[in-house]
Amino acid sequence: MAVDNKVVLVVMDGVGISDKEYGNAVLNARTPNLDFLADKYMMRPIKAHGTEVGLPSDSDMGNSEVGHNAMGAGQIYSQGAQLVNESVDSGRIFESETWKDLVEQVKENDGTFHFLGLLSDGGVHSHIDHLKALVKEAKAEGVNKVRVHVLFDGRDTPPTSGGGFIEDIENFLSEQSDDNFDARVASGGGRMVITMDRYEANWPMVELGWKTHVLGEGRQFASGTEAYKTLTEETGCIDQDVPPFVVAENGEPIGTVEDGDSVVFYNFRGDRAIEISRAFDEEDFSEFDRVKYPKIKYAGMLEYDTEVHIPSHYLVSPPNISNTLSEHLCGLGVKAYAVAEGQKFGHVTYFWNGNKSGYINEALELYEEVKSDNVPFQTTPWMKSAEVATKLIEAIESDKFDFLRCNFANGDMVGHTGVYESTIIGMEAVDLAIGRIYRACEKAGYTLMITADHGNAEVMFADKKDKDGNPVAKTSHTTNPVPFYICDDKHEWKFKEGEFGLSNLAATVCDVLGVAKPDASWNWNESMVD
Ligand SMILES: O=C(O)[C@H](O)COP(=O)(O)O
Ligand SMILES: [Mn+2]
Numbered sequence: 089m090a091v092d093n094k095v096v097l098v099v100m101d102g103v104g105i106s107d108k109e110y111g112n113a114v115l116n117a118r119t120p121n122l123d124f125l126a127d128k129y130m131m132r133p134i135k136a137h138g139t140e141v142g143l144p145s146d147s148d149m150g151n152s153e154v155g156h157n158a159m160g161a162g163q164i165y166s167q168g169a170q171l172v173n174e175s176v177d178s179g180r181i182f183e184s185e186t187w188k189d190l191v192e193q194v195k196e197n198d199g200t201f202h203f204l205g206l207l208s209d210g211g212v213h214s215h216i217d218h219l220k221a222l223v224k225e226a227k228a229e230g231v232n233k234v235r236v237h238v239l240f241d242g243r244d245t246p247p248t249s250g251g252g253f254i255e256d257i258e259n260f261l262s263e264q265s266d267d268n269f270d271a272r273v274a275s276g277g278g279r280m281v282i283t284m285d286r287y288e289a290n291w292p293m294v295e296l297g298w299k300t301h302v303l304g305e306g307r308q309f310a311s312g313t314e315a316y317k318t319l320t321e322e323t324g325c326i327d328q329d330v331p332p333f334v335v336a337e338n339g340e341p342i343g344t345v346e347d348g349d350s351v352v353f354y355n356f357r358g359d360r361a362i363e364i365s366r367a368f369d370e371e372d373f374s375e376f377d378r379v380k381y382p383k384i385k386y387a388g389m390l391e392y393d394t395e396v397h398i399p400s401h402y403l404v405s406p407p408n409i410s411n412t413l414s415e416h417l418c419g420l421g422v423k424a425y426a427v428a429e430g431q432k433f434g435h436v437t438y439f440w441n442g443n444k445s446g447y448i449n450e451a452l453e454l455y456e457e458v459k460s461d462n463v464p465f466q467t468t469p470w471m472k473s474a475e476v477a478t479k480l481i482e483a484i485e486s487d488k489f490d491f492l493r494c495n496f497a498n499g500d501m502v503g504h505t506g507v508y509e510s511t512i513i514g515m516e517a518v519d520l521a522i523g524r525i526y527r528a529c530e531k532a533g534y535t536l537m538i539t540a541d542h543g544n545a546e547v548m549f550a551d552k553k554d555k556d557g558n559p560v561a562k563t564s565h566t567t568n569p570v571p572f573y574i575c576d577d578k579h580e581w582k583f584k585e586g587e588f589g590l591s592n593l594a595a596t597v598c599d600v601l602g603v604a605k606p607d608a609s610w611n612w613n614e615s616m617v618d
């Protein structure tokens with residue numbers, strides 16, 4: 089189908105709007121292209137956090153999953169964080185067949201119930217309150233032994249807040265323990281070192297996680313708290329980079345995974361849960377040598393991939409995201425292109441399409457990935473922005489596609505390192521890439537839209553200073569709005585009155601492409617433009 093107007097959408101990952109200059113790597117970067125575009129065309133802030141993207145409350149910062157889901161679906165779905173809250177509060181989670189099977193398995197075999205996941209209250213991938221509720225219920229149902237395997241966060245929480253969380257959970261587990269119930273932390277490490285890789289960027293991370301949690305191999309400590317304290321003091325690392333550890337007694341790990349055990353991965357978000365789930369779930373698994381594959385029951389908190397069905401068992405049903413922009417455009421025969429570097433490839437494909445991997449219609453779509461480097465991104469803050477822009481420009485010049493989207497990872501991935509100076513350079517690299525894309529759009533007569541999925545890089549320092557008066561790094565996302573630009577020389581688009589957010593984007597894309605929007609039964613939120 090021919091469209092009136094071809095459209096390129098650039099998602100600047102983790103680039104919010106704030107007028108506070110202190111620690112603002114967006115405002116303080118030299119971004120002549122973005123400044124020029126904001127001046128010449130329309131730019132306005134739109135909402136990208138809280139209930140606007142299906143999170144429990146408006147104090148919840150946005151994240152990539154909920155942001156890309158909202159953009160790609162054109163509507164707001166209650167997201168994993170909210171669905172798990174509801175299921176735990178109502179007790180429905182414990183009525184599921186999956187939960188009953190997990191408990192029965194452990195009780196029948198006198199086995200151990202393992203809980204593995206991100207240890208924080210960040211609410212992006214997991215929540216410590218969910219972990220506590222699962223442990224309490226396991227005890228109430230007569231399970232005798234629980235082992236918790238923790239991943240330190242500091243990425244959705246302050247960078248060195250892990251000491252508080254590990255102490256909290258170890259206190260909680262020892263309070264729960266009695267003559268019939270033995271609950272302890274058994275292993276762990278930083279989320280960027282073990283277990284929580286995504287989009288197959290770094291399988292050795294997952295292998296190291298398997299060795300730590302399942303095989304109990306690694307440096308031994310008496311407790312998680314001792315491990316955290318020693319390892320952070322020795323290396324000076326922030327939480328996400330804490331080396332792996334194993335809790336042991338008399339040289340023996342206290343919580344290896346054995347035949348007859350049950351394992352729950354208690355993260356609700358899927359991108360960083362899929363690889364470890366595959367390692368637990370797949371009989372024939374060849375990404376690394378598991379050495380031993382215990383006969384256990386495994387479940388995820390949610391179904392992480394609703395297309396390929398990973399994992400095979402889960403505790404809470406995920407949002408059933410359907411009627412997406414991709415489905416609508418494919419239905420109309422509109423040709424679409426998506427590109428990002430590895431770290432964000434699934435964001436513009438899997439998250440964009442409602443947590444479904446793969447194409448909607450391969451005859452109409454092309455998805456391309458530029459491999460990310462496995463390096464600390466503060467050392468190379470430009471990341472693959474130039475290569476992603478080059479691929480996108482080639483796709484524009486080929487004139488084969490009607491709607492093209494891409495994601496630049498820099499504001500977010502460099503933002504999460506907490507290194508302000510690097511994040512400024514990351515923003516400048518994005519700006520350079522956008523300048524090139526804008527010129528390609530101008531030449532080909534395409535409309536360029538630019539937005540972001542949530543804030544991050546615009547707030548690189550926490551509110552407080554350290555004891556010497558120096559800034560304290562902030563590594564997490566924000567609740568700030570994000571920019572939305574339409575750069576079009578052929579039409580003068582006017583924003584409608586009112587407040588808009590990421591879920592208004594899909595209808596807006598249809599209007600700018602000049603194609604019909606789906607009928608009211610698709611429940612899309614309205615377009616932002618007249
Ligand atoms: O997974 C991560 O890297 C962070 O927890 C959230 O970042 P993202 O939502 O931008 O991916
Ligand atoms: Mn993001």
Ligand SMILES: [Mn+2]
Nearest residue numbers: 102500501504
């Ligand atoms: Mn992020």
